[in-house]
Amino acid sequence: MTNDDIRIKIMELIVPFNKKNIELKPETTFAVDLDLDSLSVMDLVAEIEDLFDIIIPLNLLPDLETIQQVSDAVEKIMGDA
Amino acid sequence: MSADLFDKFQGIIDQVARLPQDATNPFTVKMDKVFSQTEAEIDGKRILLAGTNNYMGMTFDQNALDAAHKALDEFGTGTTGSRVLNGTYSAHRDLEDSLKDFFNTKFAMVFSTGYLANLGILSTLAGKDDYIIIDADSHASIYDGCAMGNANIVRFRHNDAADLEKRLNRLPADAGKLVVVESIYSMLGDKAPLKELAEVTKAAGAMFVVDEAHSMGFYGETGGGVTQEEGIEDMVDFIIGTFSKSVGTVGGYCVSNHPKFEVLRLVSRPYMFTASLPASAMASAKSALATLKAGSNLKAALWDNANRLHAGLKEAGFKIATDKAESPIIAVCLEDAETTAMAWSELLAAGVYVNMAIPPATPQGLNLLRCSVCAVHTSEQIDTIIAAFKMVKEKLKL
Numbered sequence: 001m002t003n004d005d006i007r008i009k010i011m012e013l014i015v016p017f018n019k020k021n022i023e024l025k026p027e028t029t030f031a032v033d034l035d036l037d038s039l040s041v042m043d044l045v046a047e048i049e050d051l052f053d054i055i056i057p058l059n060l061l062p063d064l065e066t067i068q069q070v071s072d073a074v075e076k077i078m079g080d081a
Numbered sequence: 082m083s084a085d086l087f088d089k090f091q092g093i094i095d096q097v098a099r100l101p102q103d104a105t106n107p108f109t110v111k112m113d114k115v116f117s118q119t120e121a122e123i124d125g126k127r128i129l130l131a132g133t134n135n136y137m138g139m140t141f142d143q144n145a146l147d148a149a150h151k152a153l154d155e156f157g158t159g160t161t162g163s164r165v166l167n168g169t170y171s172a173h174r175d176l177e178d179s180l181k182d183f184f185n186t187k188f189a190m191v192f193s194t195g196y197l198a199n200l201g202i203l204s205t206l207a208g209k210d211d212y213i214i215i216d217a218d219s220h221a222s223i224y225d226g227c228a229m230g231n232a233n234i235v236r237f238r239h240n241d242a243a244d245l246e247k248r249l250n251r252l253p254a255d256a257g258k259l260v261v262v263e264s265i266y267s268m269l270g271d272k273a274p275l276k277e278l279a280e281v282t283k284a285a286g287a288m289f290v291v292d293e294a295h296s297m298g299f300y301g302e303t304g305g306g307v308t309q310e311e312g313i314e315d316m317v318d319f320i321i322g323t324f325s326k327s328v329g330t331v332g333g334y335c336v337s338n339h340p341k342f343e344v345l346r347l348v349s350r351p352y353m354f355t356a357s358l359p360a361s362a363m364a365s366a367k368s369a370l371a372t373l374k375a376g377s378n379l380k381a382a383l384w385d386n387a388n389r390l391h392a393g394l395k396e397a398g399f400k401i402a403t404d405k406a407e408s409p410i411i412a413v414c415l416e417d418a419e420t421t422a423m424a425w426s427e428l429l430a431a432g433v434y435v436n437m438a439i440p441p442a443t444p445q446g447l448n449l450l451r452c453s454v455c456a457v458h459t460s461e462q463i464d465t466i467i468a469a470f471k472m473v474k475e476k477l478k479l
Contacts, residue, residue, distance in 0.1 A: 037441050042217065042236055055251045057212075057233035 001078070006052075007071040013047050014067070026068035054078060105426035107437040117141055118455050119462060123434065131390075131452045131466045132436035134267075136409045137298045137379050138457035139329025139369040149330075149365040156360035164191075165346065168357035176363045179370045180334050184305055184320060188342040190335050191363070193355050195294055195323025196222040198333030200229055201351035202290065202321060203261065207232035211257035214248060214287070216240065216273070218266050218444045223292065229351075232259075239266075239444065242277035249285035258287035264307035265295035268443050268451060269402035270410025272296075275307050279316040288318040295408055297373075298327030299380045299456075304373040324366045327373060332358045332366060383409055383456035386463050390454055393467035397474060402449070412438075413450040413470070415479065421448040424473050433469040 011024045017040060018024065022033060030036045036044070045056050048070065054077045064070045087094075100106045114122035118138040119130050139145055152172060162168030173191055180189035192198040203226030207213045211232045215223055218239040227234045235252070238244040245260065252258060260282040264273050275291065282289045293306035301309025304327070308317045318339060324332035335345075346352060387406035394413060395401055402412035415421045418439040425437040428450070436451040443449055452466065473479070 039441055039444075039446075046217070046236065046238065049248075049251075053251065055233075055235055055248065058227070058236060059232075059234050 001075075003071055003075050006074050006078075007067060009051060010048060010067060010071055010074070013044065013051060017044050024067065026066065026071070028067050029065050030067075031065065048074065052078060100422060101426065105429060107422065107425055110429070110434075115140075118457050121434070123429065126432065128429065128432055128434045129462055129465055130434050131454065131458075132434050133453060133455065134295070134326040135329060135455050136295075136383060136453070137327040137329070137369075137373060138455050139327065139365075139372070142329065142365075142369060142372060144372060145329060145365040145368040148368040149361040152360040152364035158361075159359045160357045162357060163353060163355060164357045165353045170357075170360055170363075172360045172363040172367075173357060176367050176370075177334075179367045180336055183303070183370050183374050184336040185314070186320075186336040187338045187340075188336065190342075190345060190349075190352065191358065192333035192335070192352055193358055194331060195321070195325060195333035196225075197351040197355060198321050198323070198335050199223050199226040199292065201226075201349040202319060202335050202345070203227055203259070204230035204351070205345060205349040206288075207257060207259045211259065212252050213259045213261060214245065214252075215261045216263065218263075218268075219261065220263060220267060220292065220294075223261055223263075240271065240273050240278075242274055242281050245278060246281040246285070249281065249287065252285075258285060259290060260285075260287045261290040261292070263292040263294065264300070265293075265408040265410070266444075267295050267410065268438055268449060269412045269447075270295075270406075270408040270451075270453075271403050272307065272407040276311045276313055279313050283316050289316060290319045290321060291317050292321045294321075294323045294326055295410065297322050299383050299409070303376065304380070324362070324369075328366050328369045330362045330365045330369070332362055379456040383454065386454040386456070386458045386460070387411065389460060389463045390452060390466060393463070394452075394470055397467060397471045399470065399474070399479075402447070409454045411452045411454070412447075413452065415448045415450065418448050420477065420479065421450060424450060424477055424479065427473040427476060428469055431469040431472055433466050435466075 030041050049056055052074055064073055112121040112123055118135050118141050121128055121130055160168035176191055177189040192201055199222035209231040213227050213232045214235045216239055217236050235248055237248050262273050262278055264275055279289055291308055296306040298304040300307045319335055319337045321335045324330045387409045390411050391406040400414045421437055438449040438451050440446045
């Protein structure tokens with residue numbers, strides 16, 4: 001799966017969390033652009049984990065601010081497995 | 082000029098400013114007198130307390146009061162020291178012995194609060210390359226204990242043993258793993274499927290921590306919590322708890338049978354670097370533990386009260402977080418934060434104090450009026466709480 005494939009799938013998961021209906025771009029941020037609180041971010045992470053059958057430890061989250069950063073992290077975790 | 086570090090709190094400051102700035106503000110309400118376990122004076126009025134964690138009514142238990150008075154006179158107001166340096170009295174060791182007896186374990190450690198017990202155990206036990214797997218609805222002290230340490234933190238869906246199993250299976254087989262759950266969750270008062278969670282945890286070779294803060298004293302034959310109720314003591318590696326609920330004072334603890342448990346006294350920073358509990362708090366805790374273990378009609382009275390309140394509020398048409406009373410916590414779910422704040426104020430004006438809990442402090446974005454009952458509430462007092470809720474429902478058209 002390419003990084004683009006991963007990002008597209010993640011964007012599909014974000015749709016129900018996109019309450020403000022903003023346009024999703026690689027540089028869209030979770031906290032500011034999507035206005036997600038920490039609990040919503042963790043719920044979204046759980047869905048991403050299940051889709052790719054991986055673990056994204058919560059302690060990585062402070063460094064994952066944008067959709068692209070999450071896509072890169074998922075690609076790396078899948079590559080390491 | 083550098084940025085004002087308080088700018089990031091402006092949203093909260095604005096939100097609080099919109100609340101009434103008097104006694105009906107849930108964030109500034111204070112109790113000026115406490116008449117008993119169930120009544121206090123707030124803003125000059127006698128108020129019925131239906132939102133404490135004083136489940137077993139131990140705060141005014143006569144034996145606990147006598148023991149605390151005696152210890153206060155004999156040992157003074159405080160230890161002025163930490164457990165490892167100059168703050169361990171015989172009272173601390175006596176209380177640890179009482180805990181071992183209460184939970185039938187080989188080891189016990191007393192912390193200065195329940196919050197510190199979670200910080201002290203979780204941040205220390207799991208290190209770099211280890212994993213802590215926590216329930217999504219965990220208390221802040223569990224999240225903070227995770228944040229304080231260096232382990233990888235994994236979260237599973239609330240009370241979902243199958244989801245826990247799925248996530249455990251994704252972890253490296255040889256990594257150290259610590260699964261952390263609560264037996265009763267403090268906001269909704271819901272009970273965990275503890276046996277299923279324990280079985281999944283043990284199948285994965287992980288250690289199991291159960292926080293029994295909101296179950297100790299009234300679950301299990303001698304008050305040992307849901308662990309005892311379900312007879313799974315052999316599968317629980319650590320029980321963490323508090324003296325600030327059913328025990329009626331302050332302090333936290335962890336009990337275990339792990340043969341190397343004692344080393345934690347020398348490596349757990351939240352144990353080592355804070356002041357130890359005053360002798361008076363420990364003396365009352367020890368007395369209350371004995372009372373809880375001996376058993377009495379308090380346990381049955383507590384469940385009667387919880388069932389009565391749950392049934393009464395349900396009959397009145399309120400949505401309650403649990404289908405039946407699973408604990409003394411009965412959480413009423415309302416539409417939004419504003420309605421919840423208004424209902425909270427109306428209840429207080431009607432002489433009933435409950436807890437207002439709104440996101441992000443609540444799971445699933447729920448807006449709650451969290452009630453909790455005490456073993457020494459009379460059935461008339463429970464009926465008064467129900468009547469106040471009915472009145473507020475009518476007045477606010479809930």
